[in-house]
Amino acid sequence: MYVGSLAERPVGVLQGGGLSSTALGIWLAEQGIDAHHLIADIGQAPPAELEAIVAAWRAQGVPAALVDLRAPMAALALDLVRYQARHDGGYWNTTGAARLVLVEHLAPRLVAEGRTVLAHGCVGGGNDQRRFARYTARLAPGLDVYAPWTDPAALRRFPGREAMLDAVQAAGLPLDEGSGADWSTDASLAGASHESAALEDLGVPVDARTLRPRWSRWPADAPDDPHTVTVTVAEGRITDIDGSGPDPVAILRRAGELGARHGVWLRDVVERRIIGTVCRGVYEAPALEVLGAAWRRVLQTSLDQPSRALYEQLSGTLGAAVYEAWYADPAAVSARTALDALLERASATVTLTLHRGTARPTAVDVTASGALQQTRFGTGGNRWREPLAVAV
Template sequence: MDLRPAIAAVASDLLRYRARHDGGYWNTTGASRLVLVSGLAPLMRADGCRALAHGCVGGGNDQRRFARYGVQVAPELPVIEPWTNPQALERFPGRKAMLEAVVEHGLPLDPGSGAERSTDGNLAGVSHESAELEDLETPVTRLDPRWSRWPEQAPAEPETVTVVFRDGRVTDVNGSGPDPVEWMARANEIGARNGVWLRDVVERRIIGTVCRGVYEAPGLELLDRAWTRILQAGLDAEGRELYARLGAVLGAAMYEARWLDPAAHAARDAIDRLVGEIGGTVTLSVHRGVVRVERTRVAGRVVQQTRFGSGGNRWSQEAAVWTRKEDSDA
């Protein structure tokens, strides 16, 4: 089932609401659990399914996410969690027993089943975890990115990117058009080849532990630089402070599978009131991991600048003249 439009729409929300977790992680994995349950539940109902099963490791973030969204989106489909089932754990206490069962029954074996790592990817981003990366002394360069180049591998010449926003949402990236699938893919391509992507974080998990993760979200990282400039020009100081607080609430809500809860709905409604009328065009220069704003044309609501463009320069000139006059009189 093609869920790219759904994940692209949620990625647009992650950017609009800046719903990030510890260290700026863009919550692409948590978002995909919402999309999977919401997108697959109608098909499962139509096919007469009586339960929703997943293979997430017991006690992990994703077990909690599937359980919570399952109850909210498809309450009639009980969630089966083999990793928490006593009979399953007795039969399969570890990887060795599972491997033997797969071989015995002639089932296809995923080539990555023996790896001590986990990679989870979707249109919005890729997450990396591994036994090696759990050691905080392991340099992040030990990682093999799925999409992205390291900055030193990026092209020698800068690339220009134009991002258009309307009513607080992206509508075009370098001619992509307004389809979120298209502009998300275009932003990913540009960010990945120019080394814009890395988040190496030690994050607080739902279950109360911490875990190191490395994340690729080249498109969202690129677009956030442009969105930041639009917010700076379109919101006053109080509005930006409120936006930041609400964004933190929504970042935690997406990570903890509370995106459909009333508090998250209220936070999104409040941000919609703040950013629903701002937009514009931002031109970026992207070069070896660095994204720089070249110029900005803001549309909609604009905060009036109040320094040299609005009298500050004249005040300085008058002060200088007055100071010279006092010196002369003396």
């Protein structure tokens, strides 16, 4: 889809404040396109920063609105933990999850407003372009999708990120703190992905010289003293961490604060992308790394061996579904339904020790699940578990 076909069509822009999506807004304004910008709050920045982005677009004469999507983003993030829906190299694909949240909750709003085109600023030909296309086709089939960096006219105007940055600065528009000419960060409550010219080189180490974490401390800079935290799981769902209470946003916030403070956050993987390239993926997900460590201990105490084998198979299916953007398709929905059934009785309280980049389970209370714990040595060496019926 090219810009010439947008002249008489109302466009909805998914605007996050990153460099390429801000450049998209400038490009549409320059072409006189009727565009309404929706800025989604998925926990990527403080609300005041997102409100500043809205105000800046309105000051340019462009309609803009802030939409709070923190609750669905947190709910999906906890499902990633619940289903262990990780991808190549074992990382949490928080970017792929965020694309689903954006389309699922913003596309219906665009349709209700009479918008007929959804526009996003993701790189042409990349994973995210495919994710927006797939989810829009499934969840809002009446919307067309405009991906500007596949449009020759847009590419002539913005041949690279340097030209985008010049235009954004000239317009006086604010940028997300994770965006620049040579680096990009895509963030949400669930975590952040980091990309840059340096990180693309697989021979370059990921360290303080090549990566600035969005929220987290490097393990060497974390506190000397270990920190003990408890995670509560009831009937297959995380209901509390360190006194957070059951609200998913509060759980993600608290887990993220703890992981970031204690250096539990980094995944540096070499991934195989949808488009066929091999590249480095650098992921900062302190909340999911902490919660994931507790969840794996819950699985060990809650599932028998055949159930655990099926769980692992379906987890891999869902990890691919999040990455490849078919999480809303029947196969993924069926996998989630099956996992929900397996996890109905999964209940435990896990104690974790967080210390300089590690989250180590140190104790687990399975009283709530009714699991039978071995008590052979604690009962004299001749009884395997308690309670034990004794004939009289």
